[in-house]
Amino acid sequence: MRSTTLARRAAAVAAGLFGLLALGAAPAAAQPATVDGTVTPQIAHGTPAPDGAYPFSVKFTMTGIPQPDGGTYDSACSGALVAPRWVVTAGHCFHDVNRNPVSGPPQYGSTTATVGRTDLSDEGGHVLDVVDVQQSPDTDIALAKLSAPVRDIRPLRLNRTAPVAGDPLRLVGWGATTADGAPETHLQMGDFTVTSVDEHDVYVSGAAPSTDTSACPYDSGAPYFAETAHGPRLVGVESTGPDCPHTGPETTSRVDTVAGWILRQIR
Template identity: 35%
Template structure:
């Protein structure tokens, strides 16, 4: 029996359009063009206001979709393909045909919601799926959450769309019906109506949402793709099959989040970024899929955490941001205005934290940092007006000893010394274990930035140095015995003379070699993927 709290009026016999010739159960779906129908019927549930109706080409095609971000609708790529029968290829960028999205209007006769142009398409390669960017954010509508659990055989899903019905070519309301999961494949899920009297899948519903409802929570797990269209108006009356295939999205939550976020990241005031530290703060790890995160301290003392993605797209390495420290105008008593140096470090508990050296030479350790803030604060060095740490110039943390669980601290001093402080742990620095890697000299005072990284495949981490004249050097496999040769990756007077902040990390993939992030004097941000002993291999502009 239908849930009358969700679906009103009679059982609907048509929901999702079949745009492609594709195998469903046995045989093939009859190829069909996108429908002319622009409306649907039946749903009262206010939680479904995220549903979207797409008008493509001024009535040329009609599809459905779901708002997954204030400015993004998730729908089927076949809605925009030149010939869905021959393939799903859709190019990144503006849609070929003028497209408008109606969102927040489950009853199309009402003036609620908004009608907005679609200005950009981002397809997911290999699936009937595309993200459609709206010209402006939708106000007053809560985007649907993306489910992260795979559908299971026998599970009930609610399928919705604005397509035609058994008897109506152009319905005026969003419709929905109950479907059962018949089979789960990689990237798709086969479904059929829960009851014989329930609706099938019709033209105009392509791209509409397949939803999981649990304890009042609605999650998007699939997008309508193909159907036999049994019982749909305009279908051969002899066709009685109502099965359909939906494109799965439960395993693409990070991709959806990244696409939604990628236009936001470049808009940050990167000319105001003063310090950057990279590490696994939000759950990523060297053996997992989530890449490194990045913490940025801005000139107004705000601190932001950028969460790493889980694919290998160097153009968009981050998927979300979190404010860890407020700017001075909001928090006049914040300590973050006094940062001198900071570096990410692992202290042996499986997560990364932060070591901060302040302008008064105090050093603080935050054993754990995540999207909620800084945790387990410990003082490593007391503030002093005079003393050894007033002469520290640069510092970075990396895996420089045999202890793979805890990082070590490398420090460059103003007299040219380079020291190693092994095994950072919950109790901080072990000063008695300090090793001098380089004695006093006249070269190292010209090191303007240093960063730990994994570039050469040695047993211990490498040290990247950017010198004042723009030359940049990798010291491979630094350990307690010292430096073991050097590799020049950028010559003197190279463009790197204009680098103001440099950090290294696994931003593109959790594997060697690491990548290098550079903030330039002009305020732009660039990423050098896979820096190794052969040098840098091209810059990917992240901003500007």
């Protein structure tokens, strides 16, 4: 999770918001996920999503994440439903005690996915356990399998063509809105523009409401999608970037290059 409005990469590092029990010690604070020690964010200088919008958006809540010293902490990530039982997110959101991304059942005390809510106080939607994780072999993307299928929400479709500079994208996430803030309880959104593309990543910059609209801690795994005539299509997944808010590029993992792998897993 990151330190700006949309949470970024989700390996755990800095002290955060939720209390955790360290083994045999005092409660440890929740921590945002990071990659290589870089804290990742939620959407800074974004706006609250309208009630009921983007039901495919997912908030992960992780508790009891192990640390090398024997303690534990809590954290959070964002994601998007791409099949009834599968959510796409950042690979670094699911890791071992040494923060290496791993497949298999989450190595945490518990991990739940909240799907189909714009605000955590809503009574609709679903709260389901994550029972399995599959890591992409090529990029910072993972698929989290839910304990039961979600049948009443249309999954986000995958983009199958390479994005190009100038393409407009929208980001929705459950991260903080400042670099040192807690995860939001209401879904946030912001608009971005593709600035460049390489083999594995799409680089984006804030466009609206501000040029420094950016992902923050706990936004790791949040979807960047294009609005099309046939509905939204997932283009990138929040990975990492500078402290939020910031201007200039944010790193997101390309979806089109791993779309074949994603479809094989969810089938």
